[in-house]
Amino acid sequence: AQKITQTQPGMFVQEKEAVTLDCTYDTSDPSYGLFWYKQPSSGEMIFLIYQGSYDQQNATEGRYSLNFQKARKSANLVISASQLGDSAMYFCAMREGVSGTYKYIFGTGTRLKVLA
Amino acid sequence: DTGVSQNPRHKITKRGQNVTFRCDPISEHNRLYWYRQTLGQGPEFLTYFQNEAQLEKSRLLSDRFSAERPKGSFSTLEIQRTEQGDSAMYLCASSLAGGIGGELFFGEGSRLTVL
Numbered sequence: 724a725q726k727i728t729q730t731q732p733g734m735f736v737q738e739k740e741a742v743t744l745d746c747t748y749d750t751s752d753p754s755y756g757l758f759w760y761k762q763p764s765s766g767e768m769i770f771l772i773y774q775g776s777y778d779q780q781n782a783t784e785g786r787y788s789l790n791f792q793k794a795r796k797s798a799n800l801v802i803s804a805s806q807l808g809d810s811a812m813y814f815c816a817m818r819e820g821v822s823g824t825y826k827y828i829f830g831t832g833t834r835l836k837v838l839a
Numbered sequence: 840d841t842g843v844s845q846n847p848r849h850k851i852t853k854r855g856q857n858v859t860f861r862c863d864p865i866s867e868h869n870r871l872y873w874y875r876q877t878l879g880q881g882p883e884f885l886t887y888f889q890n891e892a893q894l895e896k897s898r899l900l901s902d903r904f905s906a907e908r909p910k911g912s913f914s915t916l917e918i919q920r921t922e923q924g925d926s927a928m929y930l931c932a933s934s935l936a937g938g939i940g941g942e943l944f945f946g947e948g949s950r951l952t953v954l
Contacts, residue, residue, distance in 0.1 A: 727881075758942055768882070768930065768945035814881050816943075825870065826895055827932075827943055829881035 726750060727817055729830035736805045737838050743790070744800040744833045746815030755819045757798040758827070759789065762812040771813075774798060805837045841865075843946035845931050851952045852921055859917045860949040864933030871914050872943060873906055874930040882930055888914060921953045 728747045736742035748757065759771040774782045774789045782789045790799040802809055815830045844863040852858050864871050869890050874882035885904070886896045890911035903921075908914040918925055928950050932943035 756941075760943075760945075766928070767947055768932070768943075770942040770944070773942055818941075825889075826884050826887055827872070828884065829874075831881050832879075 726828050727815055727830035729815055729833050731833045732831075733834045733836070735836050735838055736802075738807060739804055741801060741803045742805055742835065744802070744813050744815075744835065746798045746800065746830060748796050748798060748815070748817050750796075750817065750819055752819040755817055757789070757791070758816040758818070759787070759798075759800045760814045760816060760829075761809075762814065762832070764811070768814075772800070802835075807837050807839060810835060810837045843931055843933055843944050845929075845946035845949050847949060848947065849950045849952075851954065853954050854923060855920055857917065857919045858921055858951060859915055860929050860931075860951075862914045862916070862931030862946060864913070864931070865944055868933035868935055868944070869911065870934045870941075871908055872932045872934070873914070873916050874932065876928045876930055876948070877926075885916070885929075918951070921951075923953045926951055926953045 726749050731745055755776045757774045761769045761771055772782050772784045772787045772789050774791045781791050786803045788801045790801055812832045812834050814832045816827045818827045846861050850858055872887040873885040875885055876882045884897050886906050888908040891908050903919045906916045928948045930945055930948045932945045934941045934943050
């Protein structure tokens with residue numbers, strides 16, 4: 724069963740506007756971590772932000788914030804004040820903890836295009 | 840900190856040949872992961888190591904794939920008798936063990952093309 728779902732294959736946003744990239748997940752493990760990565764056209768995977776399942780507050784890193792809704796099992800990435808350099812693929816990932824497996828499962832990604 | 844290093848960056852081979860990729864993780868990282876990524880898709884888990892022990896291997900991996908991490912340092916991923924369907928980017932990543940945090944640090948990948 725797919726554990727990470729990203730339903731938006733592609734998104735457009737105007738420069739300087741905010742954009743939300745959706746991610747839902749499925750796990751029965753009470754302890755897990757959620758991650759967002761950016762992959763520009765050059766190919767490298769760049770870590771953006773992390774949210775632990777027990778964290779009470781939503782994670783923020785500069786212009787990135789993670790809208791964590793545990794009951795809905797969603798972990799949406801919000802990018803504020805979009806820049807042209809934000810154009811890339813964005814992947815949501817999850818790592819389960821207590822079950823003993825430490826592999827990271829990735830979604831299919833969302834391609835973001837920032838328009839000038 | 841030199842980051843995760845992978846080589847070769849590109850490999851073109853004929854169907855049926857064997858190929859080997861090498862990954863050098865960040866030196867203090869004890870977990871090492873291999874992923875495969877095809878165009879327009881997310882990274883697909885292949886296997887991971889904690890130190891020299893291979894703790895999990897994807898059921899998607901056929902017997903033609905083998906990975907090693909001798910002495911818990913660098914790792915190699917070998918594909919025997921390559922097929923055209925093996926064409927993909929092979930990504931290596933490393934992380935520190937402990938807790939459920941710990942982001943993956945990725946290398947630049949090794950792109951395989953099987954003719």
